Amino acid sequence: MKKTSVFYLILILAVIGVWYFLARSTPNPNLPIDSLNSDPLNTSYLIEGERIQLKNGLAEIETTPDSTTKNKFSIFGVPSFGDIDKDGDDDAVLILLNEPGGSGTFYYAAIAANINGEYQGTDTILLGDRIAPQNTSIVDNKALINYAVRNPGEDFTIQPSLGKSLYLQFDPENLQLIYIEPNFSGEADPQRMQLEMQTWNWIRTISENEIITPKKEKVFTLSFGDNQMFSATTDCNSILGHYEVVENKIFFTNVAATMMACENSQEAEFSKIFAKEQSFFFTGKGELIFNLPLDSGSAVFQ
Numbered sequence: 001m002k003k004t005s006v007f008y009l010i011l012i013l014a015v016i017g018v019w020y021f022l023a024r025s026t027p028n029p030n031l032p033i034d035s036l037n038s039d040p041l042n043t044s045y046l047i048e049g050e051r052i053q054l055k056n057g058l059a060e061i062e063t064t065p066d067s068t069t070k071n072k073f074s075i076f077g078v079p080s081f082g083d084i085d086k087d088g089d090d091d092a093v094l095i096l097l098n099e100p101g102g103s104g105t106f107y108y109a110a111i112a113a114n115i116n117g118e119y120q121g122t123d124t125i126l127l128g129d130r131i132a133p134q135n136t137s138i139v140d141n142k143a144l145i146n147y148a149v150r151n152p153g154e155d156f157t158i159q160p161s162l163g164k165s166l167y168l169q170f171d172p173e174n175l176q177l178i179y180i181e182p183n184f185s186g187e188a189d190p191q192r193m194q195l196e197m198q199t200w201n202w203i204r205t206i207s208e209n210e211i212i213t214p215k216k217e218k219v220f221t222l223s224f225g226d227n228q229m230f231s232a233t234t235d236c237n238s239i240l241g242h243y244e245v246v247e248n249k250i251f252f253t254n255v256a257a258t259m260m261a262c263e264n265s266q267e268a269e270f271s272k273i274f275a276k277e278q279s280f281f282f283t284g285k286g287e288l289i290f291n292l293p294l295d296s297g298s299a300v301f302q
Contacts, residue, residue, distance in 0.1 A: 037119050040079045040092040040112035045121035046175075047073065047098065047108060054121075069101040076107065082138030085172060089114045093136045093143035093168065096124060104129045109145050111170050111177065122175040125166070125206060132160040142180060143168040169285065179206055179300055180285045190282040195224040195245070200288050200301035202270055207297035212269055220270050222301060234270055236262035241274070248279050250290075273299050 037043045041057035052059050052073050059073040079092035092112040099105055108124035127133070132148040144167055148160040169178040202220035205212045214220050214235070221233045224243065230252070232239040241255035252274045276293040283289060288301040 040094055040119050040121070041075060043112055043119045043121045045096060045108075045110050046123040047096065048124075063101060071101060072099040073097070074099075076133055077136070079112065080136040080138055080143075082141075084111065084138055084141055084143055084169065085113065086141055087114075089117075091138070091143075092119065093138055093145065095127070095133050095136060095145065095147075107131050107133055107147070109143075109166055109168060109177070111143055111168060113170055113172060113175060115172065120175055122170050122177050125168070125177055125179070126209060127164075127166070130156055130160075134163075141169075143170075169283065171281070171283075178283050178285070178287070178289065179204065179211075179298070180283065180287065190284055193282040193286075193288075195250075195280075195288070196226055199223045203287075203300045203302050205269055205272070205292075205297055205299045207292075212266070214266060214270075215264075220266070222273075232270075232274075234265065234267040236260050236265040236267045239271070239274070248281060249277055250280050251277050270299075272296070 036053070041054060044051050044053040046052075052061075054073065054075070057075040060070040061073075063069050063071055074097050076095040076097040079094040081090040081092050083089065084091040084093070091114045094110055094112065096108040096110050097105065098108065106129050107127040109127055110124045111122045112119040113122060127145070127147055128149050131150075134146040134148065136146075137144045144165060146163070146165050149162050149164055150156070150158055150160050151162050167180050169180050170176065171178060200222045201218050202214055202222070204214075216235050219233060219235050222230065223232070224230050228242055228244060230241055230243045237258040237260050239255065239257040242253045244251045244253070255274050257271075272292055273290050278293050279291045281289055286302055290299040290301075292299060
């Protein structure tokens, strides 16, 4: 056989191989599936308050009845499997991609929990717009997502270069994601934890658009007394007030603070927890989580 024929034969085989790979790895909503919740590609996830049902890793929603533009949701890359909740079966951590039809491309972190043999999708945490996802894994029963974002103030034309890592667990009762500290040693029993057990340090606040962490460690504190009084410190002022707990809800009242003015203080972000009624819960990683009012995010204390 001539060298030219061999070259063209190899080229044809290479093209067929690339086509086969793309066909296998690209989500296709038209392929049949055995059943919903059979795997992470065929379950639903809560994204921006809306439950999105994926079929073979893809969902397309019409923006308006007469519009050709569709709001697209898909799984970026492939899920990583491992036992997150220590029940002996494989859960999955994954990144969801949302392409609403404009210039933005939004990435979300999610877990598909294997519950009694069916995969149930959790709520999601926004990683950012036009970021650079890197990889996912499950390490020591924690879901890990590595990605890169732009430095503050950088334009979207700049390639993301600031590395981030997100460690997640989930609450099996309500399929809510829990942001955890990777270096927390030991385990805690949420059923035995109490507000009065320690002085709590603000670790982060997670909203739809960002994750805010204190610039100064262990200066934002929160303490509860058995007389229904609480006290708090910030990077600027001290705060006092009353609180009342009804089941899993907490009410802050008669909140007062010193009146110092401090430049670049994060006090306003920290003080959101005192605004209105909100729910709270404890995690097995020793965390106190406040669900902020109006679905504005979660504040994490440890």
